[in-house]
Structures are given as structure tokens and as C-alpha cells.
Amino acid sequence: MTWQLPIGAQLTQVGATFRVWAPVAQQVAVVLFPHAGMDQTAAVAHALTRTEDGYWQAEVPHVQAGARYAYSVDGGDPRPDPASRFQPDGVHAPSAVVDPQAFRWSDGEWRGRPLDDLIIYELHVGTATEEGTFDALIPQLPYFAELGITALEIMPIHDFPGRRNWGYDGVNLYAPANSYGGPEGFKRLVDAAHALGLAIILDVVYNHFGPDGNYLSVFSPNYFTDLHHTPWGDAINLDGEGATAVRDYLINNALYWAHEYHIDGLRMDATHALIDESPVHILQQLTETVRASLPPNRHFVITAEDERNDARLGLTPAQGGYGIDAIWADDFHHEARIALTGEQTGYYADYAGTTTDLARTIRDGWFYQGQRSTVNDHLRGTDPQPLRLPQFVYCIQNHDQVGNRPLGDRLNHVVDPAAYRALSALLLLVPQTPLLFQGQEWAASTPFLYFTDHNPELGKLVTEGRRKEFEGFWRETHMEVPDPQAEATFAQSKLQWNERHEGNHAATLALYHALIRLRRIHPALLNRERDGLRVAVVPAADNADANAGSNAATGIVIHRQDSTSDDQVMIVVNLAATFDRNVHQLLFEEQGAQETARGDSSAAEPQLQLLLDTNAPEYGGDAPAQLTGSGANDARLRLAAPGVVVLQRPR
Structure with a gap:
């Protein structure tokens, strides 16, 4: 077509x-x-x-x-x-005026990547390289492919005022930012990515427009409506007078990126703010229209950032849903971060960060399934069971979770290296779709700060607003939040690619290589379905050693199994200082006497292999795991630091 x-x-x-x-x-x-x-x-x-x-x-x-x-x-x-x-x-x-036929594509055989193949890498064009352009990213593409990344998720490129911006102040939905290289530059990047097997997912913002340079109301008062309100003011008009043309404007934008730029998917920003009471929701209309325009064998993955934990987004229209492929599931990030840091400010107050809650989140997909949010004082979430596990996008860092902190500090800036390696492994070894944020794989030293380049009048208001938002942080630390308008704030956020070859950065990168390779080749980890996953918490001590009252969960055991063979792995996650457990008890306690007997019948032979240890010296660890007595009944795993160990039976 x-x-x-x-x-x-x-x-x-x-x-x-x-x-x-x-x-x-x-x-x-x-x-x-x-x-x-x-x-x-x-x-x-x-x-x-x-x-x-x-x-x-x-x-x-x-x-x-x-x-x-x-x-x-x-x-x-x-x-x-x-x-x-x-x-x-x-x-x-x-x-x-642009000639959309002028570019000579070389990706005629490219069909995209299916959801289950995705290992997503979120990046910001302006800070991912020193030059901050589409063309400057092209020489880095072989690095991503070698790492095992399968999709680059590019933060919004809708043109924005000034030369630097996160992209969420965009005002020209159809115009790739001039400061990044414009239309031709973006097409060169997409074409080069496809040549290396990398999909391109574009972050698009359909819920609001930036405060400077938005001239839509000059053309029609019906682009916005005061019938609904969002954090940015009047909502985009999706269900009022003139809404048909507004909906067409947004849907044509999605079609435009798919067809004129050959991109492979969309990440839609804050879809909970697309307020639509029409008989057919804009999300359903968009997904159906885009897919109908593409060949049947063309993979086009649409994901949504949505705070509601609403399974309806991911159900097909035939099931009464909107047909979104995957949903950002921030519950995992929040539970995991709190488990290590104990933070309870802002929306973190809705989470306890216990291993029990984290295990439940991994098993189900998200934590909030209809419970009351104490932060927002309303019921939140629906039953996630109708969704497949790859439909949940997990992360331990993203642009929001780093950049919306006062100093733009990354997770590796606030937890020790062993704990960081443990969460990195957990992210990449669960069946959900993983998302990495730029530089995460080498524990980048650079922050990712909030930056803008507005006109002086608006810029002053932005700076004042940012500092007012974090005035409590200043009172506590006497550290001033960096000025979003300062060019130095933007410069500090640029990745330092050379550091990935040095010391702990190189060791962390080696771990990510190993984790991604294991995720992509092990049969048990390739099974993303619910029937191939079991998750259990680890008691504070084995029953034989437990003291009265010592029954708090301190770790998680994740059992992954291939659906067509006996291939299986056990992933032991320790977020505490130490871990000392009988491994076979953990592995087989849910499988009953038959599995235990099978282990006993071959007790003389080694029963377990250690596939990966995040505290191994090659990954920067100084307290590697100890697996002793690998027979059926006496195998014991000891860890002296937070970490993740992957075990399997020999084939």
C-alpha cells in the first residue's frame, strides 16, 4: 500500500x-x-x-x-x-517543502522486530553523543548491535524551541528537530540501523504541545478543549466539536513516521492524559489504522506510558481493548529501587519495596491491581493476568526516573556496585520486555539532568519552577538544583563514551554483554509465557536453621523453563548482605516429591551448573558466589554481597 x-x-x-x-x-x-x-x-x-x-x-x-x-x-x-x-x-x-521520495532507502527486505525479540535502549539524540545529531549516532550503531540491543527507543524529536530540550516541549509533530539534523539525518539513521538489525521506536507526544511555538489555535480553536484537563492545561480535543480532524491529525502523524521514515514502532507518552469519551478510543483507532496500512508481515510495535495499570490497553479490540503491544510498568522500577534505597518520597510512598512485593510484581506483571493508592487516594490498576509477560516494559532507569531527580543522578550513583549488578541481572533475566537507558550498561558517571533552551522570559519561569519544585531538597542539602536553561546543564548530561573501556565501567559492560547473550540464546529464557515462570520468596533462613520469628523474605528465586524441552534455569536474587541456602530445596520445593526423587536417583553426579554470577571478578565483583556440594541434597549456595546467580542442570 x-x-x-x-x-x-x-x-x-x-x-x-x-x-x-x-x-x-x-x-x-x-x-x-x-x-x-x-x-x-x-x-x-x-x-x-x-x-x-x-x-x-x-x-x-x-x-x-x-x-x-x-x-x-x-x-x-x-x-x-x-x-x-x-x-x-x-x-x-x-x-x-520536503520531497519525501528523495531519500534512497536500502532497507527493502527489513520487516522490523516482533515484541518478544525486543531489548530496548532508550536514548536522547542531543546527549547520546558529543555532537548531538542523528548522523553522529550512526557510527555507534555497531556497538548497540554487538551488545545485543534489538531496538533503539529515541526520545521525542518533534521540533522544539531552541537548540536543546528533552523533546516533550515539541510543537511541530511532523518535523524532526533541526538541531539534530532534520528529516534527511533521521532517515539516514533509521536506514543504517536497519542494516544492522536494529529497530527504531520513536517516542511521540500526543497529549500536549510545548508552551512556545505552538500555533495550532491560530488555525482552529478546536485542537484543544476545556471539557477535560491535563497537567499541561486544556486537553487535546479527542471527543468534542471538530475532534475528527484532530484525531486524524494525530493518526496521520503515526502513519507518517511508519511510512515516510520506516520506523518500527511508537512509544506514546502519558496515554492516560489522552482523555477520550468517544465510542472508539483514539488509541484503538490509531493502532488499528496503522496496522491496516502496513503489510501483514511487517512488525510495528506500539507501546504506551500509562500510569493506570489498565490491562484494557494491551487487549485486542476483539477482547474489548485498544490493541497496544506493551505498556510501561513502572511498579517494577519502584519496588526494585525502594528495595535497595528505602526511598519513600513522592509516589514511592505507595510502595514498600519488600521482596514479597517485588516477587509478586514480577510474577503478575505489575503490583497495583485495584488497591488504593495512598498518594493519589484512588483505586489503581486492574488484573494483569490477561496480558502476556512481554507486554510489560520493565526498567531500572529511564529518562524520567533519572532526569526528574534534582541532580539527575543515576541508580549506580546511589547504590553500591554489587546491588546495581544484581538489579541489572534481574531486569534482563525476567520474561518482561527490558528497557535500558543510555549509558546504563556501563554504569555511566554522567547525570541526565533536566534542560531547556526557551526564550529568556519563559526560561526564567522554567528555572524558578524547577527550583521551587525541589526547594525541600535545597533545605535538606543546601545544594542548588542545576539551572535547566544553562548550557552547562545540557553539557553535563552528555555521555562520555570513552569511560566504558575503563575499570568498573568496563566490568559492568561485560556483565551486560553476558546477560543479554544469555537472555537471547538460552531456551528457558526464550520462553516468555506465564507457564514458563515461577517466582518465590526466600525465607530469612532455611527451616532447619531458622530462629523463632526469623521469617522475613530476603531474596527471590525465579524458575524459568522452556515449554518444549527440559531446559530450565534457577535465578537466585539476593538483595541482602548475605545469602546461604540449600539450593535444591529452593529449586524443587514447588515440584513435589517426584522431582526430589529424581534428584536423589542421580545424587552421585553433579546436578547443577553455575551459568552466571554477578559478583564474579570479571564483572567487578570481589565476593563471588560459592556453590558447594552440588549433589541432589547437599548443594548449597553462599553469597557475601547482593547479587544474582543463574543455575541450571547439565544437559
């Missing part, structure tokens, strides 16, 4: 057609500029004709790729195209 963007500027044999939605306008003109900027001295205006449903359109001869244009509504100042493909001179300047 050949798809064409139905709005914006489209080149034709004689020039270009321009089409824009302005339903209440009395007149609309496209203004062509001979030079960059909004100087109208030599500009030429061409009147558009009103067509169906409030759209205005005209074909203008002699227009070529690169031509600058903007729209004047009812004689007002020319404004950029809401569907601009490129803003070469900034978000307030004219748009540029």
Missing part, C-alpha cells in the same frame, strides 16, 4: 499542493518566502480554496523542495504549517 500524507505541502508535477485545516477561517493563504525568516517584503501569497470539513487547499506552480512557506489565516501573520515536515530556521520561522 502506498500511503501519502493528506495534509501539509506535497510536491506535484507542476509545483506543490498545500492543505491545512482551519474550519472557522474566512480566508487562508499560503505565503511563499524567497529567503529564510518571516520578512514579507518579497513574499508572495496564494489564496487557498475551502474544501470539505473545514480544510483549505490549492496547488501552486513552480514550487520546489526547500521552498519556504507559511499560512496566513484571515489576514493574520504567517504561521508555520501544523504538518510541517521541516523547520530549518526554528519553530517560529517558515516551514520548508
Whole structure:
């Protein structure tokens, strides 16, 4: 199927057609500029004709790729195209006509990656390299492929005001940020990634627009509605007057990235803020429309950040759901972090971080399944059992969990290396879909701070707001939150790639290589289904050694099994200072006497192999695990630090 963007500027044999939605306008003109900027001295205006449903359109001869244009509504100042493909001179300047057929793709055989294959690596283009561009990322792609990453999830690239931004202040949904390299640069990156087997997932923001450079209301008052409200103000209008065109605007954007840029999936920001009371929710319409536009054998993975723990998102429309492939499940992050740090500020107050709660989260997918949130004082979550385990996206770091801290400190900055290695292993050895945040795999020393580049007036408000948000942190530590507007704040957030070859960074990277390889090749770990997973907590001491009252859970045992063979592994997770257990008791206590008997029948032979130990010296550990007496009844595992050990029976 050949798809064409139905709005914006489209080149034709004689020039270009321009089409824009302005339903209440009395007149609309496209203004062509001979030079960059909004100087109208030599500009030429061409009147558009009103067509169906409030759209205005005209074909203008002699227009070529690169031509600058903007729209004047009812004689007002020319404004950029809401569907601009490129803003070469900034978000307030004219748009540029782009020829979507000019790029020569080399990925004709590429079909994407299915959900179960995904090991996602979230990155921010501006800070992932020193240059901060799409092209600068291309030489790093072989590194990601060698590491075993299968998908790069790129933080939003919708063009934004200034030269630096997280991307969530974007105002030009269709225009890849000029500061990153614009449309051609992004296409080069996607094409090069596909050549190495790497999928590209794009983070898109459909729930709000940034505060500077958003001219949508010039074209229609119906892009937003005061019937619903979000943390950013009036909601995007998905169910009121004129909502059909607004929904089309968002859905066409998803189609645009899939077809013109060959991307392999979307990560949709804060979908709980897409408030829609229509008979068919925008999420369902979007997923169905995008999939219908692609060949049946084309993998296109759509994930959603959604705080509600609502299984409906991941159910198919036939099951009464929206058809989202996977959902960010932050409960895992929160339980795991609190288990190590004990933090209880903000939304962490809803979590205890016990091994029992963490084990339940891993077993089920998320923790909140209808319990009351004390932080928000409402019931949260639904039963996760209808969803497959890969439909939960897990992380131990992401841009929010690092960047929304006062100093942008990473997990490895606040927990000891052994604990960090343990959580890294846990993330990559459970069946859920893992997401890594840039630099996580080598325990990067650099922070990821909140940064912007707004105009001075708005920038001052942003700085003041950020520091007010964390004024309690200043009172406690007397440390000032970095100024988001300062270029130094942005510079501090750039990855230092050379450090990955040094000391503990190199050792941590070696662990990630080993973990990802094991995840991708071991039959027991390739089975992502619920019937291949058992999770149990470890008592404070074996029954034979337990003292009265000493029954608190201090570790987790995860049993993974292949569905078609006897391949199985036991993953022992210790988050305490020490661990000393009878391994076979842990392994077989849920399997009954028959399994125990099978172990007894071959007690003379070694029964267990140690596949991986996060505290091995090659991974930076100084207290490797001790596995002794590997017979059926006397195998014992001892750990002198937090860690994860992977065991299996010999084949």
C-alpha cells in the first residue's frame, strides 16, 4: 500500500499542493518566502480554496523542495504549517517543502522486530553523543548491535524551541528537530540501523504541545478543549466539536513516521492524559489504522506510558481493548529501587519495596491491581493476568526516573556496585520486555539532568519552577538544583563514551554483554509465557536453621523453563548482605516429591551448573558466589554481597 500524507505541502508535477485545516477561517493563504525568516517584503501569497470539513487547499506552480512557506489565516501573520515536515530556521520561522521520495532507502527486505525479540535502549539524540545529531549516532550503531540491543527507543524529536530540550516541549509533530539534523539525518539513521538489525521506536507526544511555538489555535480553536484537563492545561480535543480532524491529525502523524521514515514502532507518552469519551478510543483507532496500512508481515510495535495499570490497553479490540503491544510498568522500577534505597518520597510512598512485593510484581506483571493508592487516594490498576509477560516494559532507569531527580543522578550513583549488578541481572533475566537507558550498561558517571533552551522570559519561569519544585531538597542539602536553561546543564548530561573501556565501567559492560547473550540464546529464557515462570520468596533462613520469628523474605528465586524441552534455569536474587541456602530445596520445593526423587536417583553426579554470577571478578565483583556440594541434597549456595546467580542442570 502506498500511503501519502493528506495534509501539509506535497510536491506535484507542476509545483506543490498545500492543505491545512482551519474550519472557522474566512480566508487562508499560503505565503511563499524567497529567503529564510518571516520578512514579507518579497513574499508572495496564494489564496487557498475551502474544501470539505473545514480544510483549505490549492496547488501552486513552480514550487520546489526547500521552498519556504507559511499560512496566513484571515489576514493574520504567517504561521508555520501544523504538518510541517521541516523547520530549518526554528519553530517560529517558515516551514520548508520536503520531497519525501528523495531519500534512497536500502532497507527493502527489513520487516522490523516482533515484541518478544525486543531489548530496548532508550536514548536522547542531543546527549547520546558529543555532537548531538542523528548522523553522529550512526557510527555507534555497531556497538548497540554487538551488545545485543534489538531496538533503539529515541526520545521525542518533534521540533522544539531552541537548540536543546528533552523533546516533550515539541510543537511541530511532523518535523524532526533541526538541531539534530532534520528529516534527511533521521532517515539516514533509521536506514543504517536497519542494516544492522536494529529497530527504531520513536517516542511521540500526543497529549500536549510545548508552551512556545505552538500555533495550532491560530488555525482552529478546536485542537484543544476545556471539557477535560491535563497537567499541561486544556486537553487535546479527542471527543468534542471538530475532534475528527484532530484525531486524524494525530493518526496521520503515526502513519507518517511508519511510512515516510520506516520506523518500527511508537512509544506514546502519558496515554492516560489522552482523555477520550468517544465510542472508539483514539488509541484503538490509531493502532488499528496503522496496522491496516502496513503489510501483514511487517512488525510495528506500539507501546504506551500509562500510569493506570489498565490491562484494557494491551487487549485486542476483539477482547474489548485498544490493541497496544506493551505498556510501561513502572511498579517494577519502584519496588526494585525502594528495595535497595528505602526511598519513600513522592509516589514511592505507595510502595514498600519488600521482596514479597517485588516477587509478586514480577510474577503478575505489575503490583497495583485495584488497591488504593495512598498518594493519589484512588483505586489503581486492574488484573494483569490477561496480558502476556512481554507486554510489560520493565526498567531500572529511564529518562524520567533519572532526569526528574534534582541532580539527575543515576541508580549506580546511589547504590553500591554489587546491588546495581544484581538489579541489572534481574531486569534482563525476567520474561518482561527490558528497557535500558543510555549509558546504563556501563554504569555511566554522567547525570541526565533536566534542560531547556526557551526564550529568556519563559526560561526564567522554567528555572524558578524547577527550583521551587525541589526547594525541600535545597533545605535538606543546601545544594542548588542545576539551572535547566544553562548550557552547562545540557553539557553535563552528555555521555562520555570513552569511560566504558575503563575499570568498573568496563566490568559492568561485560556483565551486560553476558546477560543479554544469555537472555537471547538460552531456551528457558526464550520462553516468555506465564507457564514458563515461577517466582518465590526466600525465607530469612532455611527451616532447619531458622530462629523463632526469623521469617522475613530476603531474596527471590525465579524458575524459568522452556515449554518444549527440559531446559530450565534457577535465578537466585539476593538483595541482602548475605545469602546461604540449600539450593535444591529452593529449586524443587514447588515440584513435589517426584522431582526430589529424581534428584536423589542421580545424587552421585553433579546436578547443577553455575551459568552466571554477578559478583564474579570479571564483572567487578570481589565476593563471588560459592556453590558447594552440588549433589541432589547437599548443594548449597553462599553469597557475601547482593547479587544474582543463574543455575541450571547439565544437559
